[in-house]
Amino acid sequence: MHSSDSSSASGHTAELRAAASRLDRRRFLTTTGAAAALAFTVNIPLGGAASAAEASASKITDNPFTLGVASGDPLPGSVLLWTRLAPRLFESGGGLPSARFTVHWELARDERFTRVARRGTVNAHPEFNHAVHVEVGGLDTDRVYYYRFRAGQWVSPVGRTRTAPAKSARLTEMRLAAVSCQAYHDGYFTAYRHLADEDLDAVFHLGDYLYEYAVTATGGARAYQDIRLPAQFNRETLTLDDYRLRYALYKSDPDLMAAHAAHPFIVTWDDHETENNYADDTPENDVPPEEFLLRRAAAYRAYWENQPLRGRQLPHGPDAQLYRRLHFGRLAQFDVLDTRQYRSDQAYGDGWQTPGPESEDPSRTMTGATQERWLTDGWRASRATWNVLPQQVTFSQRKDRTTADYKLSMDSWDGYPASRKRVLDGWQAAGRDNLLVLTGDVHVHFGMDIKQDFDDPASKTLGTEVVTTSISSGKDGVDRPGNWDTYMRANPHLKFYNGRRGYAVVTLSPDTARADFRTVSAVTTPGAPVATAASFVTEAGDPGLTPA
Template identity: 65%
Template sequence: MTQPVSADHELRAAARHLGRRRFLTASGAAAALAFGTNLPDTARAAAPLDPKRITKDPFTLGVASGDPLPDSVVLWTRLAPEPYEAASGLPAETVTVGWEIAEDRDFLLTADEGSTTAHPEYHHAVHVEPGGLEPGRVYYYRFRVGDWTSPVGRTRTAPATDAEVESLRFAAVSCQAYHQGYFTALKHLATEDVDVVFHLGDYLYEYAVDSAGGARAYEDRVLPAHFDKETMTLEDYRLRYSLYHADEDLQAAHAAHPWVVTWDDHETENNYADDVPEDGGNAEKFLVRRAAAYRAYYENMPLRKPQQPQGADLRLYRRLRYGKLAQFDVLDTRQYRDNQANNDGWKVPNAESEDPARTVTGAEQERWLIDGWQASDALWNVLPQQIVFARRRNRTQDPSPVSMDAWDGYPASRERVLDGARAAGVRNLVVLSGDVHVHYAMDIKEDYAKPDSRTLGVELVTTSVASGMDGAEHPEDWEVMLKANPHMRYFDGRRGYLLVRLDRKGLRADFRVVSKVTSPGGTVSTARSFTSAAGDPGLTEV
């Protein structure tokens, strides 16, 4: 019989995975529960489950792949015969899961296969990293438990690191509040021809979802009452991911393409900053919540082993290459940032917000980014991240407020990053952003007070999948934002996603919008398209 583990033992285990400051601020029994979530103890592993005892489909949450390398890709699923139950309908026992990846959809040409263990400590999530794959090609994959077989997923490896890639096509999505609409944009994204999808944050929202699914206003089913509260505990976050992953359109988009994910704030709590919660409350209690949120995030995303959480920390920033054509430096602008200045919101910049010591990335991630640019030989350097990078004013008169939650609230941090890009000789900088539930196309300027100053790169901001409900082509602030920001080439408040094509001559960005999300059946169209020439940054409407 397994002996109970003392709170002191749990805290000592946590200390091995946390920095001294973070450990000292997170003490007590609550922290022990939150931080005692490391790898399962294989020496005392739970008993294996006889697969014949699984009488319902365990693959209700679909399949996914992500973080493609030239010879490998992450394969993901999570076993959940009863996805809306806390334990997902499985006992606290290990489950053996078979997996297979093949060159064809019929699995006649197997590239790799094997089995792995789904541990109850990880909510029966599965992360597989098959190796020995060929670069730049499509593969198909599936999982098996007993007599049950998962849906088939389609994925694609990255090209060889030194490959002279002619072109690359990718998508960017963000902000999918389940309670504010259907994931119609993802349904259409599943049919697009792209090499990879970047999710730029707010994969889920912590807010309560009522029995009718919020704006979805279900008439044919009732959601359990445990969704109708804000997520706080590990169980809360796990259940919320189950709700999202059970969505057919989200499953379709995951099964169609490999995804590269990064978070923003709502995966944990709105507008948090490092260990500071939204309301500025107790850091110790918040780190316990953050540990639960980060744990559930890893369990439910196609992430590699280096992204396993260590208590309240999870290193999410990482680098991917697509031959010599593009380098993607994926950022985390939540976990390491200084608290928002001036009590957050839209405020006129002052000495606090313009303090040169302030950072949105943290010093270590900033060095990692700039060092990566110094070593890059890619034609395009793309920065998938969360919050708006370019300056945004919300009135034409001086002084104008700017968003304290975006890079505008950390101007010294932004300048250091741009200085690093200039010093590294980055000529084709593309920043991908989400967060704000609108499409923007913007030039990144050397001096925003001088519209004719040098353009240092371009920023492409994707609107939300569902957050904000149907939205409008011209939001209330549409006219003033365009006038106050001459570098803003486009602004659209509808739901949708972004498509980008890179080649050796230039970039093309297609801003896709859907007609509605508050009821099923929305159509998709391209609202606007822009290009930017390689070596001569600046957006031009097609």
């Protein structure tokens, strides 16, 4: 691992050259006829006029709210509301004509809507597949609200959301959940049904909201459901229509809809929302970058359309700024990362490899130089008790064996050790306390101490990493996977490891952060109960996990 100032500077110079090369490829993309044909240059003011003719919502004959409702990115006095009109789920355009419809929305202080705080209308544009994103401001801080939509005679389910506290507010507690990896074909989203019943302030989705892989007519492992899916799902997603329909399939799941209706979500993507293990403009397979960027543009567009994201996250072609910062009073600052769009290609051809000069090259980056500076600058300015880093892939070291010939995952931060070191150096230079990293991706629960030097168990502990398992990916799983003993011995900073499906609940207070690792016994059969597999705490000012 390289640590000298000169190596760091040369690394950043090489990174900037690589970024310029990538920009040239994107300029090529935006000037091609293929990009124009895919209509990625549509730039409609959200809520403004569009080229499509208006149609009366009174003519919608079937319930258009088949995908439920959602809210997200709570700010002090503001929240984002989402829905999409799709009376016929598995048809292109949701069964609606290429016309815009007026959708009414209401936000109230009570579930019966006797005390309405805000109401208005918004256009559902065909260019956005009739999705609507309503940014509601002028609200009370730190307050629960209820919301709903109406199109013609149809009224949506009621959603529950909340605004963030004032940035200066001193709070006694915040409860959040971390979720990731929900492969429809691997089982039921039972964990979401339990998540909907949790008392939470927000849910952080850390990536792999959907998978690009084919789904059979019977829904893969969902053998108990009485449906026959159209043949269009039994292929990998490539086009904008493919991704839009795949979101319709996933978001039609009643347990996922229940979780969205119960809590505001703060989302970020990983790889499968586009393609497995892509890195910036480099695809998994041997496809020219220009061709892959067309696919990425389609995937990013469909992601924004189907998530509770604000207008500033709207993609422009194959690019979107998804990383962003949110606050929950003086208790927590959340720096939501994007570790896919700007990363260097995986070293040594990806997979689990012996680390060496290629993976340890100081020019390699997980975040890109701009996002890295944004992160460390934000830490220097932070006055929060807890600085929380919701992101995608495992941050702490994971050796796969106890012997000197160990291998590391080239897709995780282990494949980008210089980038990780720059981030941790920035954390220490900022002089902040209480770093908490939230991670998804690996389909298991991990609780880890973040070490200054992972190869020296006695080195300083800089923070804590909570890795949440998958919602369904990997099917049922087991409490102790076959490599459990090896992992625990090879990685002394690893304090907990469980291979069931579920989610993690983190409770923040001025004094402690508590992590409850929640698991369900099965996902290949519906209705499994939920249990707490283990609970750990880390004390403010004293990083490191101890059993609760």
